[in-house]
Amino acid sequence: MLSSPLLLLSLLTTVQAVSELKLGRTALSGREVSPRVEFYGGIPFAEPPVGALRLRPPVLRSRLNASRFDASEYGKACVQPLSDPSTLSEDCLTINVHRPKGLKPSAKLPVLFWTYGGSFSVGSSNTFNGSEIVERSVARGTPIIFVNFNYRVGPLGFPQGQEADDLRSLNLGILDQMAALEWVQENIKSFGGDKKKVTIFGESAGSIMSGILLLQPEVERWARGAIMQSGSPNSLPVFRASRNELAWQQFVGNVASCAYTATSGHTFPCLRNATTEEITTGLTRSVMEENLFSNFVWTPALDTRPGSVYPDLSSRLYSKGQFARIPFIAGTNLDEGTFFASHESLSTQALKNNILAVTSPRSGSDDALGTAVDQVLTLYPEDPSVGSPYGTGDELFDLPPSYKRHASIFGDLVFDAPRRMLSEAASKAGVKFYSYLFTHPQPQLPMGVFHSSEIQFVFGQVPLTGPNNLPPIPLYGEADEAARNVSTIMMDYWISFAVSLNPNDGKGIQRPHWPQYTPLERVMMQLRGGNTTIIQDDYRKKQIAFFHENAAVFQR
Secondary structure, three states, rough: OOOOOOOOOOOOOOOOEEEEEEEEOOEEEEEEEEEEEEEEEEEEOOOOOHHHHHOOOOOOOOOOOOOEEEOOOOOEEEOOOOOOOEEEOOOOOOEEEEEEEOOOOHHHHHEEEEEEEOOOOOHHHHHHOOHHHHHHHHOOOOEEEEEEEEEOHHHHOOOHHHHHHHOOOOOOHEEEEEEHHHHHHHHHHHHOOOOOOOEEEEOHHHHHHHHHHHHOHHHHHOOOEEEEEEEOOOOOOOEEEHHHHHHHHHHHHHOOOHHOOOOOOHHHHHHOOOHHHHHHHHHHHHHHHOOOOOOOOOOOOOOOOOOOOOOOOHHHHHHHHOOOOOOOOEEEEEHHHHHHHOOOOOOEEEEHHHHOOOOOOOOOOOHHHHHHHHHHHHHHHOOOOOOOOOOOOOOOOOOOOOHHHHHHHHHHHHHHHHHHHHHHHHHOOOOEEEEEEOOOOOOOOOOOOEOOOOOHHHHEEEEEEEEOOOOOOOOOOOOOOOHHHHHHHHHHHHHHHHOOOOOOOOOOOOOOOOOOOOOOEEEEEEEEOOOOOEEEEOHHHHHHHHHOOOOOOOOO
8 A cells, every 4th residue: 555454464384394405505494384385574674774784785695604504484574564563674674485295406397486565664575475376376377476574664665855965865665675686686496486577566655666666677677577556657747855854853763762863964873773662652752743655754765876776756767768678567546546545534735735745846837736626626527427436426425525536536546557567568669568447346445456565466365364364354255156256367467477488378267358458449458257358548647647747747
């Protein structure tokens, strides 16, 4: 969602039997999670980022210095708010593997590599159980391996301020992602995987991070394909880290032993000596003082130096053709903005201020940004019949009229306009690309087909039955035959793409042929139980075109 709090509960099955494999000189003990799938988790892929390594790029850990290692459970999540402290640790850079049972190193199976979302401030790999995807891949005769990992979030993963910029301690969470991919390159063979057949995929913040990797030509050494669910490189405005200097000072001011350094411009030495408890308290207070899901502070930062993760605005890189030429899938949900829209009544001026707050300072003048926002508000009138959730007419759901207007603007600015801009840039460059719109009805209006609601379908958590699946989540409602059908279709499309870089391998459930997105055929697959079909990518054409034309003004 940039998050997925709806999935913050998860279970693995109880141990049925111990599974073992050799990772270098270390014997890993995993466990069976079903008769056909086994799990190895909590494996360190980098040195613990504590003490002198806190607020630094990850140090890859390719080998384990032990004869045996218990890999039967997930590692602890990285330090973050909204979680039980006993489940958290700074020693959190661990990776997990779900694979078909009994593979030999010579199997060379394709790999799906998942990055979770969470507004860059929360999230953990243990909330996403890949066993159903692997089960499905085996059942359809195209077995794959599922990998996911933890990365640092909040101030520890995405430091802000001039000091972080000067010390090149930016975008550490993305560097963690790169280190995990490097670990896969060095070690996935031991699990029966093929390092040359890795597809990166993620949702929301995890999708944005995966998309940012596509801005690096070097990504082709780690992955041959990508799937981006509700997030593009330009989903959020990007600034130099100095833009959020005050937020960094606020964080340091909440770290008890370092508060005296908060405005000194030399906070890192003290922070590296602070206790984990102090750091946890500081980041929890600072993150929770922000509006976690709409006023994004702890996010990727612009770094124009050679070799950086995020060298320029995505729109400028697109126009220069500076992105990797690997096949990918990208899509959004029908009502992306409802999760983030205010339930309070917002005047037109208040809504304008809301947009300005996350888009300033900007590349254009004050007048340019103000004029652009005024035009946005004209393009999105306070007319419930055209607002989000879409297709609900004048219904207000006992909320103010501004809710549906705010949801529509937020959804297009952050998700749909960036996805379409990426689609057009990739198709013009001749990149093999497929687009989708997830529209399967959800029971919880006024959310509509809300941000993150597709995840349970991709992970085969429909219906919610049995210990391999997530616990029942009332927000999702009861699954019916149409929901189960579209979930299987989506898994088959995703698995097919991981295996062949084409969602149309003809195996598994019968499903429509998914055509490529091209400059002449701008088409999407509508993913909806009972009506999965091809649609044109032309919804809200005028509104989204305006965001494209003013991408630099909105810092995209």
